[in-house]
Amino acid sequence: MARRRRRPSPAATLGALSEKRRKLLDLYYRDRISAEFFAEEERRLCADIEAARMEATEEQEQEPSRSDLEVRCEQVAAVLRDLDIEAVWSAAEEQDRRVLVEELVEWVSVFPDHLEVTVTDAPPLNVLLPGGWVEAVGFCWCRRSDAAAPPALPRRFRDASGIS
Numbered sequence: 001m002a003r004r005r006r007r008p009s010p011a012a013t014l015g016a017l018s019e020k021r022r023k024l025l026d027l028y029y030r031d032r033i034s035a036e037f038f039a040e041e042e043r044r045l046c047a048d049i050e051a052a053r054m055e056a057t058e059e060q061e062q063e064p065s066r067s068d069l070e071v072r073c074e075q076v077a078a079v080l081r082d083l084d085i086e087a088v089w090s091a092a093e094e095q096d097r098r099v100l101v102e103e104l105v106e107w108v109s110v111f112p113d114h115l116e117v118t119v120t121d122a123p124p125l126n127v128l129l130p131g132g133w134v135e136a137v138g139f140c141w142c143r144r145s146d147a148a149a150p151p152a153l154p155r156r157f158r159d160a161s162g163i164s
Contacts, residue, residue: 010056017049 109116
């Protein structure tokens, strides 16, 4: 796989083009190139220099907006860092809570002795359950109203939990 090369900065490009222009002028003064070739190359170099200057100007104009974005991201990160999730949860309505869970939790696997919760961009969490929780609660299938019927409980879980 070929590595992508970094594009030189506009300042480096301007420096290189200025050096080429100086060498071209030196060749012309030493009568090593014709006046026509000098004029043609001079026009090409001038166009390249102008393009590099425009690119430098665009980068300078974009720099404040990029730093504004970085500042805003840091502000959002600070709010999330200091967020009192318990207060948010208690103040949220059912639909808001559903959105929070759907955005944060990717998957929940239920086992006889623990839950495995996969949170977005995090390793799975194992939540140990107290002994006998299955017998106390019974087998429960949580589903949306438009979901299919619950699957049959696998034999190994029925035998381990005492549920038939």
